[in-house]
Amino acid sequence: MKKKFWLKSSVLTGLVSSALLTSVVSADQVPIQFLGINDFHGALNTTGSANMPEGRISGAGSAAVLSTYLKNAESDFLSTNSNGHSLRVQSGDMVGASPANSGLLQDEPTIRVLNAMDFDYGTLGNHEFDEGLDEFNRIITGQAPTAGKFYSIVDTYPREASTQKIVIANVVDKATGAIPYGFKPYEVESINVNGQSVKVGFIGILTTEVPSLVLKQHHEGYNFLDEAETIAYYAKQLRQQGVNAIVVLSHVSAISPGGVVGGQAADILSKVASIDPENSVDLMFTGHSHTYANGLYGHTRVVQSLSQGRAYSDVRGILDTATQDFVEAPSATIVATAPGVEKDTNVQAIVNEADSIVATVTEAKIGTAVSADTITREVNEFKESPLGNLITKAQLEIARKEGYNADFAITNNGGIRSDLLVKDDFSITWGAAQAVQPFGNILQVVELSGQQIYDTLNQQYDESEKYFLQMSGLKYVYTDFANSATENTNSDQAYKVYKAYKEDGTEIDPNANYTVVINDFLYGGGDSFSALTGGRFLGAISPDTEVFVSYIKSLEEAGKPVAASINGVKTYKSAEQIAAEQRTEEEVIIPFESRRIDDANLPLGSEEVVTKGVNGKALIVKDANGNEISRTVLLEPITEVIHVGTKAVTKPGQNTPPGSTTELPTSSSAPKNKKKILPATGESVGAIWSLLGASGLGMAAYLKKRQIK
Structure with a gap:
């Protein structure tokens, strides 16, 4: 929207108050309403x-309920704006990943x-590429498929061509540079009011992430141009034609916490503004992320209304014939399609017919659950789900039955499109199983190194955990990405894998090879898991839909119920917890102390000091780097000092200066300096008593001699 404001003399006389100016629409202005949806995914009766x-x-959703809400919203708008104009738009993923009845x-x-439901304009989402643009073009042009290519019920279905106009500006054929299948980069809606007209331009944009989201053979023929550059280019073309009111139908993500627009949409609009500060993009419908969004980014209103028809966007504004633009930024409300309204009978008739046609396939019972509870795809705080565990267990077991010595099975969480619904009698139908994995991706058996597995697991934690995996046969512990501020250079990666293990507890060896079951979408690097593209292809088994159905049937034939739970596949541990687990304990010897006593303290008759004793023990705890953290003494060392040999003494009657000594004679038969270890403990006591006894006899002899004299 160009910031131009016009005051029409035909609108009001000078007697009208300024307060009334804000609420009255002039004769050459026209109110306009846009009712938008995104990511419908064929949800005909899904709630x-x-x-x-x-x-x-x-309980929100279903096509017939959505249709009633749209009708009521349009009726409400036109009842208060008799010269108003209402349009219906969609921003991609109308088909693909659909329940069985679609x-x-x-x-x-x-x-x-x-x-x-009278949709006027729409664009492409990544799911329009699921079976190739050629098949999508066949569907929207109402052509019959090659007989026998699909289920026989498709051959006779009363199809019709789409009545909406598809706009897509940033998808071009690699060979020709042209937009495929005659799609237009933009369309212009001309609205008449009081003999004049005002025009609105619609530009279609698709996320450039498509190569990471679609099978290679379905995207490799196209280039996906930069979203912002494409918008700026065609918005300028529209302005040159006098079209200043511009709406972008984009299949890109958006969020708006606190009314602040974020996500890919914000990045794109920021770049558009840098390319063309005078751009006139007034309204941007978004999708792909299945989230709520409603806010202003600059002068552009950005909206997204969940997915599967559970909500819609009601955007309203005023167009001016003189400026060919919005008077001000449009306002918007996101409305949930809550249950309780009367269903649109015409739409419901189409849904009922589809249900009836596919019932012969979908209502066939294939298994029995342990209870009537839905087996959910909702993930826990570690992004593990009961249904994800069941799906990958099925893939692993079927691969093993077909002769592959598979270690693990891994699937992308985004490929799980529905909970596994269980009937009141505990039965599971083909249709319920098909709704869980509707894509029919071929399962590949590949050989990966342990390092490639680690790399794959770690790729879950980049891009702020945008994409993640479900798995069987494999468990791992993850922790904080950085133990130091300098290590984490990737600001959007909070975690990293610490250790991964096989189901028997064996640690994954980065240098060993393992056999893994993955779908062809992942094998092509889908959801940005590029590490999986380096696997060595070993073989293929049936598509994931058929494998899941086959596994449930095999349980039924074996008389086993279907059960699923959280298995602790992913475990978080803090850096402190891991450091504690890396500590080692070691018992070490504390040797007793060997020492010599000073000569002055030697007992009489001693020359040598001999020590003996008992070594002690200590428990030492070390960190991962071998540094000692703590030491606990388990046994104190005990040292015993034993004296042998001779000591220099002063001869009787000799006036020897203090400290001078002479040697007492020793037996010539005894070698000098011979080390003798005396008996320890109790035995040494006997030796002392013998020494005292000898001294006593000598003293008695001396006293008797004095008496004789």
């Missing part, structure tokens, strides 16, 4: 929780439903 800022609304019929029922 679920709508997570809104005001809280969670349960998916089994190649999403042709969804095209009929969107026609019944």
